[in-house]
Amino acid sequence: MPSARVSPEERLEHAAEGEEERDAVELASLDGATIIEAATGEPEEAVATPSIAIDAERLADAQIVTTKEETWPERGVDLEVDAARGLRLKNPVLTASGTFGQGIEYAELIDVSRLGAIVNKGTTRNPRPGNPQYRIAETPAGILNSIGLENPGAAEVARVYGPKWAKLRVPVIVNVAGYSVDDYVFVVEALAQTPGVVAFELNISCPNVEGGLLFGQDPALAAEVTRAVRETTDLPVIVKLTPSATDVVAVARAVEEAGADGLTAINTVLGMRIDTAKRRPILGTGSGGLSGPAIRPIAVHITYQVAQAVSIPIIGAGGVTSADDALEFLMAGASAVQVGTATFADPEVPLRVIEGLAAYVREQKLSSIRDVIGAALPNGGRMVPRG
Numbered sequence: 468m469p470s471a472r473v474s475p476e477e478r479l480e481h482a483a484e485g486e487e488e489r490d491a492v493e494l495a496s497l498d499g500a501t502i503i504e505a506a507t508g509e510p511e512e513a514v515a516t517p518s519i520a521i522d523a524e525r526l527a528d529a530q531i532v533t534t535k536e537e538t539w540p541e542r543g544v545d546l547e548v549d550a551a552r553g554l555r556l557k558n559p560v561l562t563a564s565g566t567f568g569q570g571i572e573y574a575e576l577i578d579v580s581r582l583g584a585i586v587n588k589g590t591t592r593n594p595r596p597g598n599p600q601y602r603i604a605e606t607p608a609g610i611l612n613s614i615g616l617e618n619p620g621a622a623e624v625a626r627v628y629g630p631k632w633a634k635l636r637v638p639v640i641v642n643v644a645g646y647s648v649d650d651y652v653f654v655v656e657a658l659a660q661t662p663g664v665v666a667f668e669l670n671i672s673c674p675n676v677e678g679g680l681l682f683g684q685d686p687a688l689a690a691e692v693t694r695a696v697r698e699t700t701d702l703p704v705i706v707k708l709t710p711s712a713t714d715v716v717a718v719a720r721a722v723e724e725a726g727a728d729g730l731t732a733i734n735t736v737l738g739m740r741i742d743t744a745k746r747r748p749i750l751g752t753g754s755g756g757l758s759g760p761a762i763r764p765i766a767v768h769i770t771y772q773v774a775q776a777v778s779i780p781i782i783g784a785g786g787v788t789s790a791d792d793a794l795e796f797l798m799a800g801a802s803a804v805q806v807g808t809a810t811f812a813d814p815e816v817p818l819r820v821i822e823g824l825a826a827y828v829r830e831q832k833l834s835s836i837r838d839v840i841g842a843a844l845p846n847g848g849r850m851v852p853r854g
């Protein structure tokens with residue numbers, strides 16, 4: 468096991484020192500250029516991928532919302548949790564990857580420093596333009612998406628967003644995606660020293676190009692990628708489970724054994740909608756990932772099963788829209804939750820979940836939110852290692 472980890476707070480403090488000037492220069496140098504242009508120095512072809520351009524001017528001007536801690540409704544309530552081994556957070560509410568941009572965009576709308584942590588957009592080795600349109604379709608109580616991991620690539624994420632993350636005063640978890648074990652290791656190496664980054668979350672819902680299976684469908688493959696990343700960084704490694712595995716519990720056990728410090732349960736569930744007038748699937752890729760309240764019972768079920776099989780912390784994800792939804796996950800054995808799709812309709816949902824959890828702790832006269840973790844499990848509680 469890696470030793471002597473630095474707390475998220477220490478990393479944030481260190482990261483915030485003297486970033487201002489370097490930041491302004493680097494963002495300016497990207498001005499008006501797409502990521503490809505900035506990386507190669509060549510103008511892009513018309514067919515290329517303007518959609519992954521970073522709006523550097525806007526980013527440099529971002530007005531970050533801050534509020535006084537004395538005014539936070541959750542103040543004075545013990546909401547602290549270990550969201551993963553070595554990842555103690557001030558409260559159990561995180562944002563979900565791919566639904567909160569790189570955090571900066573939302574920092575203009577809400578005080579993100581109130582959140583337990585944010586998880587950035589899926590980050591890959593190379594820039595990715597994403598999938599053809601349509602990429603989102605509404606469904607009853609949810610949405611289908613096939614964004615296709617659009618992102619500017621690990622090096623640009625580190626260079627452009629790292630200095631910004633350092634100023635948000637919220638821990639950042641980098642969501643890593645890849646098509647080979649080397650891809651995951653590459654991204655983690657590229658971002659491990661980035662200011663503000665406190666942990667990695669491995670999106671193993673990606674096909675392994677060699678075998679075609681998703682990494683997360685096969686316990687051995689999932690363990691292999693976990694072990695390789697574990698050997699690359701001292702930061703906590705969280706593995707995000709896919710409901711597409713035949714035996715999710717077996718995958719959870721295998722990645723725990725391979726050194727994972729925590730699990731996220733779950734990624735989206737495969738689904739499809741058809742445009743009946745066109746007689747074709749609505750999404751450009753045919754199928755996509757279903758998220759939102761429609762998948763919550765699936766996610767709670769998986770959390771409940773996995774919580775009885777492993778001893779590392781679990782972060783629940785899938786359809787959280789309120790404190791009561793979050794409590795379902797906590798009682799099923801999760802130590803924290805992520806809020807994803809709900810923030811599209813209202814960016815304040817994660818803050819209201821924090822507020823609601825604090826109110827619950829007060830009303831129930833609990834000593835901390837940790838008292839409810841695993842309360843619905845057969846043995847009525849969950850012992851996860853602290854620290």
Ligand SMILES: Cc1cc2nc3c(=O)[nH]c(=O)nc-3n(C[C@H](O)[C@H](O)[C@H](O)COP(=O)(O)O)c2cc1C
Pocket residue numbers: 563564565566588589590610612614616642669670707733734735757758759760762784785786787805806807808809
């Ligand atoms: C538009 C969209 C993009 C997403 N992108 C990613 C991603 O890049 N990496 C990842 O691990 N999960 C991604 N997810 C899955 C979410 O992080 C989350 O696991 C899932 O949506 C369930 O939570 P929710 O119902 O609260 O949205 C994405 C989900 C949505 C809706």
